[in-house]
Amino acid sequence: MPELPEVETTCRGIAPHVSGRLVARLAVHNPRLRWPVAADLPEWAQGQRILGVGRRAKYLLLTLERGHLMLHLGMSGSLRVLPVNTARETHDHFDLEMDSGWTLRFNDPRRFGSLARIEGDPAAHPLLRELAPEPLEPGFDGHYLHRITRRRRVAIKQALMNSRLVVGVGNIYASEALFRAGIRPGRAARSLTVQECARLARTVRQVLTTAIRHGGTTLRDYVSAEGKPGYFRQKLYVYERAGQPCRRCGTLIRQRRQGQRSTYYCPNCQS
DNA sequence: ATGGGCACCTGGCTGC
DNA sequence: TGCAGCCAGGTGCCCA
Numbered sequence: 279m280p281e282l283p284e285v286e287t288t289c290r291g292i293a294p295h296v297s298g299r300l301v302a303r304l305a306v307h308n309p310r311l312r313w314p315v316a317a318d319l320p321e322w323a324q325g326q327r328i329l330g331v332g333r334r335a336k337y338l339l340l341t342l343e344r345g346h347l348m349l350h351l352g353m354s355g356s357l358r359v360l361p362v363n364t365a366r367e368t369h370d371h372f373d374l375e376m377d378s379g380w381t382l383r384f385n386d387p388r389r390f391g392s393l394a395r396i397e398g399d400p401a402a403h404p405l406l407r408e409l410a411p412e413p414l415e416p417g418f419d420g421h422y423l424h425r426i427t428r429r430r431r432v433a434i435k436q437a438l439m440n441s442r443l444v445v446g447v448g449n450i451y452a453s454e455a456l457f458r459a460g461i462r463p464g465r466a467a468r469s470l471t472v473q474e475c476a477r478l479a480r481t482v483r484q485v486l487t488t489a490i491r492h493g494g495t496t497l498r499d500y501v502s503a504e505g506k507p508g509y510f511r512q513k514l515y516v517y518e519r520a521g522q523p524c525r526r527c528g529t530l531i532r533q534r535r536q537g538q539r540s541t542y543y544c545p546n547c548q549s
Numbered sequence: 550a551t552g553g554g555c556a557c558c559t560g561g562c563t564g565c
Numbered sequence: 566t567g568c569a570g571c572c573a574g575g576t577g578c579c580c581a
Binding site for chain 2 (some may be wrong): 310312352353354369386387388389390429430431432436498537538
């Protein structure tokens, strides 16, 4: 599922419902996620106040009084705000019930998502400490992109999806940013000029920002905290458009495999 | 240091 | 109708 825009949309959607609330109960219905949910997590979370919610890369971080809860939506996860008594559905994994009578409900068919506790500084956590800077924060620009790709022989598309180089960009937005920058996904990362890196940094930011404005992209499973799909799919230029005409020049969009993932591009607009 | 490939899952679709 | 095969928004880990 979820790349940065979908996680950010979820984060903004749940924030007004969770900030300041007390955790009435953490009910784990199915602990089998990417890592099993720790058995003592419910006891630990219960009664703590939720001080705020944030995002780092594709992780959601709930700040509690005595630590953080770290959530990942994996490929197919979604987090919704529902009345506590709402009937459960298949693949509902846990409920973070609040004193307001509402619950944060996590559903994840493919079970690549996760829920874990962090004690101490989240930035020092093993899953977070090696992450690259945020693409929507100052400092992510052409110079940064140019510098970190100098010794990279991998394709630029794979470099964009490497969370040690750039965070938040997954399979959809990597293809889309490269289209908007006019750069072929198969180019060696180190072959990009400063100008191309500047263009690409701009389109990465642009495509993520615009997607957030449209509530993200829904292909199959993703829904926001309110249960609504994202509408950015209608704005996609290349992703899942193989064989269809390019929306800029009419040339047929091509699909190829890169690192076991599908990549889409326009052979005329991108070089 | 870098990069390739696999693993973890379920479900939906295609084609025989 | 059934079933095999393939594909899907992520990413940690092992190996070369």
